[in-house]
Amino acid sequence: xxxxxxxxxxxxxxxILVLLIADLxxxxxxxxxxxxxxxxxxxxxxxxxxxxxxxxxxQGLVVADAFGATVKGLLLLTAGVVILMTRAAQRQLPSNLxxxxxxxxxxxxxxxxxxAIGDLLxxxxxxxxxxxxxxxxxxxxxxxxxxxxxxxKYLILGSVSSGFLVFGIALLYGFAGSTHFSVLRAALAxxxxxxxxxxxxxxxxxxxxxxVAAVPFHLWVPDVYEGAPTPVVALLSVGSKxxxxxxxxxxxxxxxxxxxxxxxxxxxxxxxxxMCYGNLAAIPQTNIKRLxxxxxxxxxxxxxxxxxxxxxxxxxxxxxxxxYLLSNLTAFLVVLVVAEALGSDALEDxxxxxxxxxxxxxxxxxxxxxxxGVPPLAGFVGKLxxxxxxxxxxxxxxxxxxxxxxxxxxxxxxxxxxxxxLERPRAGGAIRVAPLTAALLGLLVxxxxxxxxxxxxxxxxxxxxxxx
Amino acid sequence: VKExxxxxxxxxxxxxxxFLSLDLFFFYFFYEMAVIPMYPLIGIWGSDVKEAGExxxxxxxxxxxxxIYLTLGAVVALIGLLWLYVASGANSFDIxxxxxxxxxxxxxxxxxxxxxxxLAVGFGVIAPIWPLHSxxxxxxxxxxxxxxxxxxxxxxxxxxxxxxxxxxxxxPAGAQAWLPWLAALCxxxxxxxxxxxxxxxxxxxxxxxxxxxxxxxxxxxxxCLTPLALNGAVLLMFAHGLMTALAFALVGHVYxxxxxxxxxxxxxxAHQAPFIATxxxxxxxxxxxxxxxxxxxxxxxxxxxxxxxxxxxxxCGVFGVVITAVYMLRLVRGAFFGPPKPAFxxxxxxxxxxxxxxxxxxxxxxxxxxxxxxxxxxLIDASARPLIERIAR
Numbered sequence: 001x002x003x004x005x006x007x008x009x010x011x012x013x014x015x016i017l018v019l020l021i022a023d024l025x026x027x028x029x030x031x032x033x034x035x036x037x038x039x040x041x042x043x044x045x046x047x048x049x050x051x052x053x054x055x056x057x058x059q060g061l062v063v064a065d066a067f068g069a070t071v072k073g074l075l076l077l078t079a080g081v082v083i084l085m086t087r088a089a090q091r092q093l094p095s096n097l098x099x100x101x102x103x104x105x106x107x108x109x110x111x112x113x114x115x116a117i118g119d120l121l122x123x124x125x126x127x128x129x130x131x132x133x134x135x136x137x138x139x140x141x142x143x144x145x146x147x148x149x150x151x152x153k154y155l156i157l158g159s160v161s162s163g164f165l166v167f168g169i170a171l172l173y174g175f176a177g178s179t180h181f182s183v184l185r186a187a188l189a190x191x192x193x194x195x196x197x198x199x200x201x202x203x204x205x206x207x208x209x210x211x212v213a214a215v216p217f218h219l220w221v222p223d224v225y226e227g228a229p230t231p232v233v234a235l236l237s238v239g240s241k242x243x244x245x246x247x248x249x250x251x252x253x254x255x256x257x258x259x260x261x262x263x264x265x266x267x268x269x270x271x272x273x274x275m276c277y278g279n280l281a282a283i284p285q286t287n288i289k290r291l292x293x294x295x296x297x298x299x300x301x302x303x304x305x306x307x308x309x310x311x312x313x314x315x316x317x318x319x320x321x322x323x324y325l326l327s328n329l330t331a332f333l334v335v336l337v338v339a340e341a342l343g344s345d346a347l348e349d350x351x352x353x354x355x356x357x358x359x360x361x362x363x364x365x366x367x368x369x370x371x372x373g374v375p376p377l378a379g380f381v382g383k384l385x386x387x388x389x390x391x392x393x394x395x396x397x398x399x400x401x402x403x404x405x406x407x408x409x410x411x412x413x414x415x416x417x418x419x420x421x422l423e424r425p426r427a428g429g430a431i432r433v434a435p436l437t438a439a440l441l442g443l444l445v446x447x448x449x450x451x452x453x454x455x456x457x458x459x460x461x462x463x464x465x466x467x468x
Numbered sequence: 469v470k471e472x473x474x475x476x477x478x479x480x481x482x483x484x485x486x487f488l489s490l491d492l493f494f495f496y497f498f499y500e501m502a503v504i505p506m507y508p509l510i511g512i513w514g515s516d517v518k519e520a521g522e523x524x525x526x527x528x529x530x531x532x533x534x535x536i537y538l539t540l541g542a543v544v545a546l547i548g549l550l551w552l553y554v555a556s557g558a559n560s561f562d563i564x565x566x567x568x569x570x571x572x573x574x575x576x577x578x579x580x581x582x583x584x585x586x587l588a589v590g591f592g593v594i595a596p597i598w599p600l601h602s603x604x605x606x607x608x609x610x611x612x613x614x615x616x617x618x619x620x621x622x623x624x625x626x627x628x629x630x631x632x633x634x635x636x637x638x639x640p641a642g643a644q645a646w647l648p649w650l651a652a653l654c655x656x657x658x659x660x661x662x663x664x665x666x667x668x669x670x671x672x673x674x675x676x677x678x679x680x681x682x683x684x685x686x687x688x689x690x691x692c693l694t695p696l697a698l699n700g701a702v703l704l705m706f707a708h709g710l711m712t713a714l715a716f717a718l719v720g721h722v723y724x725x726x727x728x729x730x731x732x733x734x735x736x737x738a739h740q741a742p743f744i745a746t747x748x749x750x751x752x753x754x755x756x757x758x759x760x761x762x763x764x765x766x767x768x769x770x771x772x773x774x775x776x777x778x779x780x781x782x783x784c785g786v787f788g789v790v791i792t793a794v795y796m797l798r799l800v801r802g803a804f805f806g807p808p809k810p811a812f813x814x815x816x817x818x819x820x821x822x823x824x825x826x827x828x829x830x831x832x833x834x835x836x837x838x839x840x841x842x843x844x845x846x847l848i849d850a851s852a853r854p855l856i857e858r859i860a861r
Contacts, residue, residue, distance in 0.1 A: 396547070404540070406543050410539050421512055
């Protein structure tokens with residue numbers, strides 16, 4: 001047994017215990033340096049990742065490869081940013097930060113497992129670990145009605161989709177007699193695929209579609225985004241989606257590759273529906289978190305577009321995820337800062353933000369433009385590569401829909417920009433940003449710019465990680 | 469104000485980037501980059517368009533319309549570019565490399581006929597082709613004068629430049645199949661744009677519609693596919709850039725002094741501002757294509773070069789010159805001549821030499837190129853002729 005493959009996951013496990021002890025041992029004031037311990041955990045995981053092997057597997061359950069390692073790095077980055085975000089969230093996360101960091105690490109553990117699955121059972125385990133942590137985190141403010149509603153909705157819809165997933169796994173087990181990816185793939189490639197196995201595939205797709213918030217499994221998104229604390233939403237929209245997409249990519253390209261003609265078309269249709277729904281429904285929103293929720297549905301559509309191109313689309317998906325990570329985290333950090341200062345997520349309160357804090361408004365401006373896909377920002381390159389992958393797979397109709405959606409999304413992102421820059425603030429008062437938050441915001445914006453301008457090393461890294 | 473210059477420089481970066489790039493990726497990259505700064509530039513520092521004291525449309529409306537139109541155009545062009553890239557099989561975005569590749573292995577003509585309209589319409593939005601032009605006059609009208617000058621003078625030329633460089637340069641068979649349709653559309657540009665300009669009462673809207681009318685000549689010159697007409701089209705891009713920048717600068721001065729651009733309110737400014745009025749008359753003469761100005765040379769080349777190929781559009785285009793004269797003279801008369809109005813008694817002329825310099829430079833270049841166009845045309849011809857020969861082959 002090759003325990004080294006599991007080193008990152010084991011480190012995260014160990015840090016859960018460290019946090020538990022630290023939480024018990026420290027006095028219960030909010031200013032406790034728990035976040036430093038949590039950040040130390042991320043650093044420990046990062047060191048473990050750096051030293052971890054990039055090949056081999058743990059009994060076929062968890063595999064180690066360069067792609068998985070890259071994704072794990074991005075997941076750790078996300079978790080680190082979320083931990084730093086909690087520093088700014090005095091109002092949204094007033095107490096019990098110890099339990100919060102604990103849940104963050106269990107969610108992180110689930111995501112890390114999802115990035116390296118080699119077996120359907122591990123897929124289920126990772127997914128459940130992640131979603132269960134997120135159920136609790138979404139309803140973290142037990143005194144807030146909207147947060148409770150968010151957690152409840154997420155729990156019910158999430159349980160249904162988990163049911164789909166288990167049922168699908170069961171059907172596939174019945175077909176192949178194993179849940180190992182390699183065994184399943186060999187069975188699928190060797191002969192005609194019975195209807196039960198196809199149904200199993202569809203059910204798994206539904207379960208993962210819930211995680212990446214693809215239409216028609218998106219119903220939970222806007223309410224959860226609106227109700228949950230902003231750091232949780234950031235984790236949900238970036239980390240959880242990334243883990244879902246990577247797990248989906250692994251399942252599609254390592255198990256169901258023989259069925260590609262079938263799911264390629266299916267994913268393309270889902271992608272088109274997801275993009276159109278997410279972007280059109282975002283237009284009338286009046287709450288920035290709901291707006292970003294619908295926009296994240298739209299981005300799920302682009303990610304599915306990249307996945308529908310098969311294995312050759314994966315570098316584009318990787319690049320898109322990287323761009324989405326930086327842009328969305330920047331946007332949510334600004335949302336958090338504004339909500340802490342004004343106590344509101346309503347778009348109305350973003351009026352004249354540029355006059356109250358030029359830096360914060362500029363950061364949101366850049367993040368939104370990057371999400372819309374405007375050069376020279378990261379999102380543009382991500383979208384370009386994804387569209388290119390779709391052209392290469394001969395789906396011009398999908399490219400046309402994706403391209404038109406760029407313009408639609410630009411419209412509602414610019415409506416936010418319009419509020420920030422073109423309108424007068426209703427109440428005065430500058431918004432102050434803590435140095436730590438400002439530094440984090442600056443670094444994220446810098447990342448958006450760097451990834452937008454210097455594409456080659458990143459793309460080459462993804463292509464090399466996928467051995468293309 | 470610091471932000472204004474940041475966005476302005478970004479806009480200029482994008483524009484120069486497009487003209488400099490020989491690579492489809494960077495072409496599109498800079499093209500989009502030139503579009504987006506327009507949004508804050510117009511939205512924050514622009515002005516609502518008022519007629520008789522009532523707001524006809526707000527700057528927010530104008531800038532959103534402009535951004536959405538241009539982005540939609542850009543993404544349509546992007547579909548074409550990506551399709552071209554994949555269909556070529558050259559695995560390169562490099563334009564010269566693609567040209568060499570297509571010389572060796574021409575792209576299937578039926579595929580070219582599919583891709584060409586995507587590029588032509590996508591880039592044509594910014595050109596602007598009728599009926600996709602409606603963003604342009606209102607965008608000009610709402611923008612601050614410096615942005616209008618750059619926008620009408622340079623940014624709009626990105627569209628026709630892109631059609632010449634990318635669409636025609638890489639898809640000769642597609643160009644041959646579709647350019648007659650373009651010729652028909654640009655007649656609509658010239659005539660319709662001209663008539664609409666006649667009906668306007670806001671100075672900037674008049675010049676905005678006149679720009680879309682003049683860009684019709686440029687597109688006509690492109691559509692003719694003769695070396696002479698293409699030379700004329702490129703020269704007109706240059707000449708119109710100068711002329712329209714001059715006109716917007718003058719309107720900007722008038723607006724700064726009188727705080728109105730509404731034609732019925734204006735009048736008699738020649739008494740207070742003789743220098744500006746003189747420049748206004750010169751701009752009107754250049755715009756209507758009087759001999760001696762660069763516009764005359766360019767339009768003449770287009771008409772002569774296009775006569776063999778499309779006599780009817782050329783006749784319509786010549787008629788368009790008359791329309792131009794009508795609305796430009798109406799503008800000059802309404803703004804500068806007539807009895808002096810007491811409300812504008814405080815209006816100032818451009819007094820110092822420094823303030824007059826931009827106008828003098830623009831007028832001087834228009835005149836020099838109009839009287840001695842040879843060096844410039846030789847320069848243009850050197851790259852235009854091979855392009856036409858490639859298409860004719």
